[in-house]
Amino acid sequence: MNTTRRKFLNFLLSVTGLGALGAIFYPVISYLIPPQNVQAKVNSIKAGKASSFPINSYKIEKFGRKPVILVRDEKGAFHALSAVCTHLQCIVQYRKDLRLIWCACHNGKYDLHGRNISGPPPRPLLEYTVKIVNDNIIITQPS
Amino acid sequence: MKKLIGIITLVFTISFAFASVNYAATTANKKSDTKVKNTCLNCHTENENLPEDFKKYDVHLAAGLTCASCHGGDPTSDDDAVAMSKKKGFIGVPAKKDIPKLCGKCHSDIRFMRKYNPRMETDQVSQYFTSVHGMQLKKGNTDVAACTDCHTAHAILPPNDPRSTVYAVNVPQTCDKCHGNKELAKKYGLDPNVYNDYKASVHGKDLLEKKDTGAPACNDCHGNHGAVPPGVKSIDLVCGECHVNNMNYFMNSKMGVAWKELGYHGCVECHSNHKIIKPQDDFVGTSDKAFCVKCHDEGDEGYNVAKSIHSSLTKLDTLIKQAKEKLAKVRKFGMDDLDISYSLKEAHQAIVQSRTEVHTFDSSKVKAKVKPGIEAARKAIKKADSEIREYSFRRNGYAAATLIFLVFIVLFYLKIKKKKD
Numbered sequence: 001m002n003t004t005r006r007k008f009l010n011f012l013l014s015v016t017g018l019g020a021l022g023a024i025f026y027p028v029i030s031y032l033i034p035p036q037n038v039q040a041k042v043n044s045i046k047a048g049k050a051s052s053f054p055i056n057s058y059k060i061e062k063f064g065r066k067p068v069i070l071v072r073d074e075k076g077a078f079h080a081l082s083a084v085c086t087h088l089q090c091i092v093q094y095r096k097d098l099r100l101i102w103c104a105c106h107n108g109k110y111d112l113h114g115r116n117i118s119g120p121p122p123r124p125l126l127e128y129t130v131k132i133v134n135d136n137i138i139i140t141q142p143s
Numbered sequence: 144m145k146k147l148i149g150i151i152t153l154v155f156t157i158s159f160a161f162a163s164v165n166y167a168a169t170t171a172n173k174k175s176d177t178k179v180k181n182t183c184l185n186c187h188t189e190n191e192n193l194p195e196d197f198k199k200y201d202v203h204l205a206a207g208l209t210c211a212s213c214h215g216g217d218p219t220s221d222d223d224a225v226a227m228s229k230k231k232g233f234i235g236v237p238a239k240k241d242i243p244k245l246c247g248k249c250h251s252d253i254r255f256m257r258k259y260n261p262r263m264e265t266d267q268v269s270q271y272f273t274s275v276h277g278m279q280l281k282k283g284n285t286d287v288a289a290c291t292d293c294h295t296a297h298a299i300l301p302p303n304d305p306r307s308t309v310y311a312v313n314v315p316q317t318c319d320k321c322h323g324n325k326e327l328a329k330k331y332g333l334d335p336n337v338y339n340d341y342k343a344s345v346h347g348k349d350l351l352e353k354k355d356t357g358a359p360a361c362n363d364c365h366g367n368h369g370a371v372p373p374g375v376k377s378i379d380l381v382c383g384e385c386h387v388n389n390m391n392y393f394m395n396s397k398m399g400v401a402w403k404e405l406g407y408h409g410c411v412e413c414h415s416n417h418k419i420i421k422p423q424d425d426f427v428g429t430s431d432k433a434f435c436v437k438c439h440d441e442g443d444e445g446y447n448v449a450k451s452i453h454s455s456l457t458k459l460d461t462l463i464k465q466a467k468e469k470l471a472k473v474r475k476f477g478m479d480d481l482d483i484s485y486s487l488k489e490a491h492q493a494i495v496q497s498r499t500e501v502h503t504f505d506s507s508k509v510k511a512k513v514k515p516g517i518e519a520a521r522k523a524i525k526k527a528d529s530e531i532r533e534y535s536f537r538r539n540g541y542a543a544a545t546l547i548f549l550v551f552i553v554l555f556y557l558k559i560k561k562k563k564d
Contacts, residue, residue, distance in 0.1 A: 013558060016551035023544030065481065067488065086357075090492045105495045107387035120385040122349075122357020 044140040050078070050132045058094035061139065067091055068128055068139060073112055074099065080128035080139045081114045087121040101125065180219045182226055183210035198298035200306070206259055213237070213245060240280055242289040243268050270369035277368075286327060293317055312350060314360035315341055340418035359385070378416075379409035386410075392502035424460060427501055428453030451506035455513045456497060462520035463490050469527035478530040486526065489519035 042064040053059075058071040060083050069083040071094045081101065083091050090105035100117060101110040109117040114125030129140040187193045187210075203212065211218040211226075216233035220226040227233045237245050247268035249255050256263050271277040276287040293309055300307035308317045319338035321327055328335035341347040341361070349358035364381050365372065379399075383390025393399045393409070402409065413426055413434045425432040428449050429441070435449035466487055473480045493516025500512045 009554060009557065013551070013554040016547050016554060019544070019547035020551045023540075023547060026540075062481075062485065065484065067485070084488075088495050089488070090495050091488060105492065105499060106385075106389070107391075119387055120357075122355050 042141075044138055047080075047137040047139050049135050050137050051135055053078075053137065056096050056099075060091065063128070063139060063141075069094065069101065070130070070137065070139065071101070071112060078130040078132070078137060079112045080130045081110070081112075082126040082128070084125075085121055086123040086125065087119070092125070181209040181211075182221055183214070183216065183218050186223065186226075194297045196295050196297045200300065201297055202299050202301060212249075239285045239289050240283065242291055243271050243277065243280070246290045267368040270367070274366070274368065274370045275372070276370060286321075286330070288321055292321065309362075311356040311360050312354055314362055315347065315351065318361045337417050340415075344415075344417060344419040345421045346419060378411055382410045382414075388499050389502045392500065396502065396504045398504045422498065424453065424456045424498070427456070445504075448504060448506045452501055452504075452509045455506070455510050456494070456501070459490070459494050459497065459513045459516045459520065462517060462524065463487065463494060466490065466520050466523040466527065469524055469531065473527050473530045473534075476531070476534040478534050480530070483523045483526045483530070486519045486523035490516045490523060492516070493519060 045061060045063055045068075047059075047061045047070050053070075053072050055072055055076055056074045058069055061068045061070055061080075067083040069081050069092055071079045071081075073079065081092075085092050085103040085105065085108055087103065087106055087108050090103050092101050092103045092108075092110070094100075095102040098109070100112065101114070102108070103119065103121065106120050108119035108121035110121070110125050111117055114127045116122075116124055126142065128142055131138045131140065184193075184204075209218040210216075211233075214234055214237070215231065216227050217225055217231040220231075225231065227235075250263075251265050251268050253265045256265050271290075272281060276289070279287040280289060295308055298308075300310075302309045302311075304310060305312070307313065315338055322333065323335055323338050325335045327333070334340075342351060346358045349355040350360055362370070379390050379394060383394075389410075399409075402412070414422065423432070426434055429436055429446060430453075433449060433453070435445060439445035439449060466483070470480055470483050470487060473483060493512060493514075497509050497512040497516065500509045503509070
């Protein structure tokens with residue numbers, strides 16, 4: 001009876017010991033291999049290769065918590081602007097035909113520097129700085 | 144030879160003397176140009192009888208104009224009989240009917256205005272006489288506003304100066320001085336509550352509370368100097384200047400065509416004119432709050448379309464609300480909210496577009512806009528649920544780990560104790 005009790009206690013000790021080790025190492029491993037989340041606060045982002053970005057096109061990039069619209073105009077120059085319309089916070093697009101930034105929600109229009117052209121948006125879009133470093137497109141928060 | 148040298152010296156001396164006198168005279172003229180004598184201001188300041196609204200920052204005074212520029216007279220004379228002599232063109236306080244022409248003396252002269260403000264328009268007076276105010280003033284009605292009623296007479300500032308009575312944020316109050324006057328309103332059959340209605344409107348709240356000068360003030364719909372009530376046929380066009388999609392959708396819809404035939408006013412029928420409240424999804428549909436049921440009866444096509452549009456909007460709105468509640472929980476727990484926020488942005492975009500699409504009065508078009516929003520909202524909810532589960536897992540895991548540690552410590556203690564015994 002005593003042997004069985006001892007065996008059981010030893011077994012319990014081993015299990016709880018392993019559990020305790022697991023409780024120590026699980027957070028350590030989780031810390032060392034974090035989930036693939038975008039950083040919450042960023043000052044600059046890489047937005048792909050300049051050479052592979054088609055002329056007269058655009059894409060929306062995640063700049064931390066803020067979406068940014070990256071546009072390559074017909075002359076090949078890059079422009080990055082806040083993608084959130086200043087009217088009702090819709091995500092804006094680049095209109096190839098009009099060659100300007102357009103909000104589909106209420107037809108707000110901005111130029112490629114974010115300045116208001118027409119429609120209800122009350123304010124311009126914030127313009128980000130775009131630099132090409134070794135063919136990488138770097139978008140930086142304006143100072 | 145000596146004679147010749149003497150003559151040359153004399154010529155040089157005389158030329159130099161003339162040049163000096165000429166230079167001195169030119170300098171004196173320039174000085175008097177930059178600081179014009181304004182004896183009117185001096186005396187009226189000393190005697191403390193300046194006009195009630197007089198401000199030193201007045202744009203005309205700052206530009207070097209004198210009181211005489213408007214009132215006539217001689218501002219260089221210290222003798223008040225001469226300074227305010229009719230012979231010198233003194234007119235005193237101008238009659239109200241003469242004010243537009245008086246201001247127009249300079250403001251309609253493009254060459255004169257260019258010296259001070261090259262970009263300034265010079266058609267204000269001609270525009271004014273096309274307005275109801277201008278037309279009435281021409282008839283001798285002095286109840287209406289002339290230039291000084293809006294701009295003041297002696298504290299005039301450009302419209303981009305926040306101190307100006309015509310600065311966007313101040314315009315509604317400026318108009319209300321007359322349009323809020325109950326006696327005048329009664330006399331002319333106008334609504335004296337326009338200011339209060341506007342104040343409670345979505346535009347008024349943005350402009351007056353948030354000081355958002357992008358929001359329209361009275362003049363943005365009614366015009367500035369050519370102020371007229373928007374013509375019945377043009378109301379959609381007035382709103383459509385900013386709300387372009389809404390106007391285009393509406394004008395090309397079956398409803399737009401029908402309303403034109405029926406002589407309805409367009410936007411104002413549902414949104415009102417001055418008290419434009421934030422549009423609600425209940426405006427459309429079949430409930431008592433809906434405008435659709437004013438004309439459509441149960442069973443007709445319009446009734447069913449309204450019902451379907453309302454159902455689409457409500458479905459998406461409910462999902463967005465659910466997602467928002469879950470997002471708030473995720474944030475409270477300190478979990479990752481980034482992807483949820485992005486999905487919610489997509490859903491928000493879809494509902495804004497769907498609400499604009501309502502103006503097509505086509506339920507299939509609204510459904511098509513709602514669809515991506517529903518997907519985005521569901522994605523946000525799914526991600527939020529997963530984050531909330533992760534939070535519970537961590538919390539429960541912590542409790543389990545604590546328990547395991549405790550049991551382990553107790554067992555370990557017992558084991559050591561047993562060995563010692």
